[in-house]
Amino acid sequence: MDLIFEKSCMGTGCTILPKCDVDIYEVKDKFKRNLELKLPELSENDLSRHYTELAKKTHGVNDGFYPLGSCTMKYNPKINEEIAKLPEFTNIHPLQPEDTMEGCIEVMNLTKKYLCEITGMDDMTLQPAAGAHGEFTGLLLIKAYHESRGDFKRKKIIVPDSAHGTNPASAVMAGFTVVSIKSGEDGLVDLDKLREAVGDDTAGLMLTNPNTVGLFDKNILEITKIVHEAGALAYYDGANLNAIMGIARPGDMGFDVIHTNLHKTFSTPHGGGGPGSGPVGCKKILSKFLPNPSIDESGKFKYNSESIGQVKSFYGNFLVVVRALTYIATLGKEGIPKASKNAVLNANYMMAKLSDIYTMAYDNTCMHEFVMSLEFLKKETGISAMDIAKGLLDKGIHPPTMYFPLIVHEALMIEPTETESKKTLDKAIEVLRDLYNKAKTKPEALHNAPILTAIRRPDEVKAARNPVLRYK
Numbered sequence: 001m002d003l004i005f006e007k008s009c010m011g012t013g014c015t016i017l018p019k020c021d022v023d024i025y026e027v028k029d030k031f032k033r034n035l036e037l038k039l040p041e042l043s044e045n046d047l048s049r050h051y052t053e054l055a056k057k058t059h060g061v062n063d064g065f066y067p068l069g070s071c072t073m074k075y076n077p078k079i080n081e082e083i084a085k086l087p088e089f090t091n092i093h094p095l096q097p098e099d100t101m102e103g104c105i106e107v108m109n110l111t112k113k114y115l116c117e118i119t120g121m122d123d124m125t126l127q128p129a130a131g132a133h134g135e136f137t138g139l140l141l142i143k144a145y146h147e148s149r150g151d152f153k154r155k156k157i158i159v160p161d162s163a164h165g166t167n168p169a170s171a172v173m174a175g176f177t178v179v180s181i182k183s184g185e186d187g188l189v190d191l192d193k194l195r196e197a198v199g200d201d202t203a204g205l206m207l208t209n210p211n212t213v214g215l216f217d218k219n220i221l222e223i224t225k226i227v228h229e230a231g232a233l234a235y236y237d238g239a240n241l242n243a244i245m246g247i248a249r250p251g252d253m254g255f256d257v258i259h260t261n262l263h264k265t266f267s268t269p270h271g272g273g274g275p276g277s278g279p280v281g282c283k284k285i286l287s288k289f290l291p292n293p294s295i296d297e298s299g300k301f302k303y304n305s306e307s308i309g310q311v312k313s314f315y316g317n318f319l320v321v322v323r324a325l326t327y328i329a330t331l332g333k334e335g336i337p338k339a340s341k342n343a344v345l346n347a348n349y350m351m352a353k354l355s356d357i358y359t360m361a362y363d364n365t366c367m368h369e370f371v372m373s374l375e376f377l378k379k380e381t382g383i384s385a386m387d388i389a390k391g392l393l394d395k396g397i398h399p400p401t402m403y404f405p406l407i408v409h410e411a412l413m414i415e416p417t418e419t420e421s422k423k424t425l426d427k428a429i430e431v432l433r434d435l436y437n438k439a440k441t442k443p444e445a446l447h448n449a450p451i452l453t454a455i456r457r458p459d460e461v462k463a464a465r466n467p468v469l470r471y472k
């Protein structure tokens, strides 16, 4: 397809700017550009066709099933967009005086309260812009806690080998050394290994529960106890709360800090690179270190003197917070746990309907997602997880997460989410079963998939290492 610059036809432009409603300032010459700005010019009709063509080449939740494990690509109710679009939310300026934006502060205050209730935490900041950013913020809280007690030797963060890649990366960014511990055969934290790993140099443990293989760690209370007895703190990676919201609370499991991704669990569209939001909740002992400003009990801004500082300008990505509040308020106290239960039911339904042919990485009831290993299928037929994923594309299904977590070979990680109907799940199950049979009978066909997509099999290494992002 042609780029918009190639479609451009001078003189056809259709720009009609609205009347200027602010004072006009003349820009100083030294700030003016020397070269003419070459913007494409298209008629409204051609412009509309251009973006429609682009939209048809991609796959989103509005196109079809999107079971991308760990990412919670669920349907985002359109009402969230309607509310986030209200001029009362979009036409404000972060430097407005506090008493002229009380409604917006109340939105942040309520969201904070609900999220504290859901996660079992005492306080929260809405500033971080993403999950990894939340991890970084939470780890700085842990660091500030130890240092405020004059305990400077705690430099290590323990991370199980099943963790999301952002966990060790954030720990290093926050100035810690990472101690990786191997998971047990059952995919859970190995308690003996954890006991061996903790010591008076441990700052904290970072854990995802349910973990990245979709299992709820039955020893969770023992795990946080071991960490606390060593004088360390427990960090909960709650990027994805889809299995437990309204049912179990990380705060009650003994965790001291948590981040959650509003752009996963709390229904903001994601996948295209932002904006996101990764609020960080904490127990009382960490409250005074939260970024400024935070919000006090009465719903007013408060400034902590021992704050770790600001981690993002102003209040974070406010409109993502508006969507989250709309989502939580729409579902309510009954709807929130129901969503989780349906997410878990859908994942277990798919797993059960596939487990007679596909090998499941762990033979256990799963939470909101499950992991299959195609190691045996590959040995037998030469068909890899990648081939099956590519085969799904021809059937209008977005591939599951592939080759993650790293501890499972030829992994496909499927997260159906609660927003899919039984009919959609049955169709996907049928497609996966067909692909399995194809692997056994006609493997060549699968090596060539996909054949119906705009791009077939790109060289992924080259695309990542030498991206061509600029039009010449």
Ligand SMILES: *Cc1c(COP(=O)(O)O)cnc(C)c1O
Binding pocket: 070, 071, 130, 131, 132, 133, 164, 166, 208, 237, 239, 240, 261, 276, 278
């Ligand atoms: C998505 C995810 C993250 C990272 O979130 P970003 O917003 O992409 O930075 C961290 N941990 C887990 C378990 C995740 O699923």
